[in-house]
Amino acid sequence: MQWYRDGAVVGGAGNILGSVNPDVPRYDADNPGERMTGISGSGNFALKAVASENTKKLAQSQAKLVITGNHAQRGGGIGANGAADMGEEDQDHTLCVKKEWSENTPEDQKTELTVFLKIGEYELDAVKLNQENNWMAEFTQLPNPDSLEGGLQYAVVENPVPDHFQPVYQEAVVNDNTISVTITNQYEEPKGNLTVSKVVAGNAGDIEAEFTFTVTLEDSSINGTYGEMEFENGVSVFTLKHGESKTAENLPAGIGYEVQEAEANADGYETEAENSQGSIPEKETAAVTFTNTKEVTGNLTVSKIVAGNAGDMETEFTFTLTLEDSSINGTYGEMEFENGVSVFTLKHGESKTAENLPAGIGYEVQEAEANADGYETEAENSQGSIPEKETASVIFTNTKEEAPEKGTGNLIVSKLVTGDAKAEKQEFTFTVTLDDKTVNGKYGEMEFEDGVSVFTLKHGESKQAENLKPGMKYTVKESDNEGYKVTAAKNEGSIEEGKTVNVIFHNEKEDESGTPGKTYTPSSGSSSGTGTQAKSSSQKGSSPKTGDTTNLSLWITLLCLSGFGLTSAALLAKKKR
Structure with missing residues (x-):
């Protein structure tokens, strides 16, 4: 109960009530004034009792007499025909x-x-x-x-x-x-917690491996067990596997911490540490996560060869590479993937390589124009899995040719090089050996002597032997290929009547940066497969087989100079005689 002044009373004496003094303000709940804690002296007092709800409830529970509905013209109260004592003297x-x-x-x-x-x-x-x-x-x-x-x-x-x-x-x-x-x-000092968690990711991550962690607090006086961590001089050492975590509880809030992993960025893992340094939060938990990712990758190269005397080397062919992992998106080497699918085009002699794909995932390559427009399509290694740290080589060969002369067959040798941009200028030597030693002279683009033809090819080039006798056995060998991984298709076999046998030699070499399988795509106009120089002379759009006339003026000039030299020599000889 709290008491405050509530106006004033004037007049009155003895048992006669006085009147309200209009000049003295009444009690205002918003501005009650100073609380009264006692009354000294005698006289008339006008007071306001302010009781809280709890005070009222307590009074009602303790009172022996309750008066309600008491009203008066000048206030309400308890009246008695005599003195009214409230409380007991000296009992406060x-x-x-x-x-x-x-x-x-x-x-x-x-x-x-x-x-x-x-x-x-x-x-x-x-x-x-x-x-x-x-x-x-x-x-x-x-x-x-x-x-x-x-x-x-x-x-x-x-x-x-x-x-x-x-x-x-x-x-x-x-x-x-x-x-x-x-x-x-x-x-009580404010407390907080610290949780350290381990995640192992990647297709080569070992989820059973244990990793060692050290938590160092800036307060070296901390010793003993805090939740799941044991500290000595502010340091706790423990191990975690993939999916495990440890929590230190009730550490002093505000102290700094640092978490280190002993095996970070070791054994082929890439380690990413989240929130590894900081301060213990008050009434919360600092979450530290170490993620070790170990990915084993490989590459995939798709190459295009157009063969046959009617093949068009300028035609673009559309390829779709589909990976079994549809989460692969973005650029991987020379291929752009969306939901594990890459679509691109290639001409004769061109290749594209997808680099750093997850090893072990399956792939499938399809050509939209396969076996269309008179072409016969052969696909080598078009389905499989990405090899670890190597390159899967997929070769699509489209052959389109005019039928060989009746009673004969043809043989084409084609060259494909991947992995080294400098391979554009490198020549590789080929030897075609027939089991018929009587074959001599020119057969298409190959010159034979006693059944043997020797020639060179660069990336994207090919040579064709025409009108060979069916049933003859052949062998094709390549030299000058040291340092290359050589894959040969149909390099041994027999000539078939009315058909053309396609022999493909694929050489793969690391580039200067050591990245396997980076594909060289020939530039426009080079002799590696995109210009007319790379075409077989009997193919569509090729020039006649009359030799190279691109430097005819140079040969004429040299011939004239040679004649001048011979004439000068003759004159000098006469002069000496």
Whole structure:
């Protein structure tokens, strides 16, 4: 219960009521003025009793007489034909509250507090404890606690309790009519947690491998068990496998930490550490994740060869490479993937390489124009799996030719080089050996002597022997290919009547950077398969087989100079004689 002035009374004497003084303002709840804690002297007083809801409930539970609906012209109250005594003289009690702080409390944490008087379950009046009142305050004019019904007692409660504190209520000390209670606030340092987790990823990651971690706290005085971690001088060492984690609980908030992995970026793993350094958060958990990824990759090269005397080397052919892993997107070497699919075009002698694909995943390559427009299509290695640290080579050969003369067959030798851009200018020597030693002279583009023809080819070039006798056996060998991985298709066999046999030699070599299978794509106009020089002379759009006339003027000039030299020599000889 709190009392405030509520206007004033004038006149009246003895048992005669006075009148309200209009010059003195009445009680205003928004501006109640100073609370009255006592009255001294005699006279007329106009007072306002302000009771909280809890006070009203407590009074109703303790009162022996309750008067309701009491109204009067000049206020309400209790009237008696004589003196009315409220309370008992010399029975007022005082409850003194004192606040103390634990020794480890930082000065900036000692802030003003609110303490409520509590009777039973009811919180009543409140006092403030702060440095200005030396952390002490009193509840005064309290009834004798023995007068409370139902065994109720006085108590105090701190509300709210500041963060990081635990209040300890000392036993009350009673001295006559004074009750003293001391509340000690024990400071608890703010705490937080730290969790370290391990993730192993990649198609070559070992999820059973153990990885060693060291957690170092900046406070070296921390020792003992904190949750799942054991610390000595602020350091904890432990191991984790894929999917495992450890949590240190109730570490002092705000201290710095660092987590290191002994095996980071070792044994072919790439290690990514998330949140490996920082501070312990208050009432939260710092999450540290180490992800070790180990990917074994390989490459895939798709190459195009057009063969036959009617093949068009300028035609573009459309290819679709489909990987069994549809999550692959983006650029891989020379191929662009969307949901594991890459679509591209190639001409004769061209290739494309997808680099650093996950080893072991399956692939399939299809050509949209296969076996169309008069072409016969042969696909080599068009299905399979990406090899580890190597290159899968897929070759599509489209052959289109005019039928050989009746009773004869043809033989084509083609050259494909991948993996080294310098291979554009390198010549490889081929030897075609027939089992019929009587074959001599020119057969198409090959010159035979005793059944043997020797010639050279660059990347994208080919030579064709025409009108050979069916049934003859042949062997094709390549030389000058040291340092290359050589794959030969149909390099041994027999001439078939009315057909053309396609022999393909594919040479693969690492480029200067050491990347296997990087495909060389010939530039426009080079002799490697995109210009007329790379075509067989009998193919569509080729020039007659009359030799190279591109430097005719140079030969004429040299011939004239040679004649001039011979004439000069003759004149000198005559002069000497």
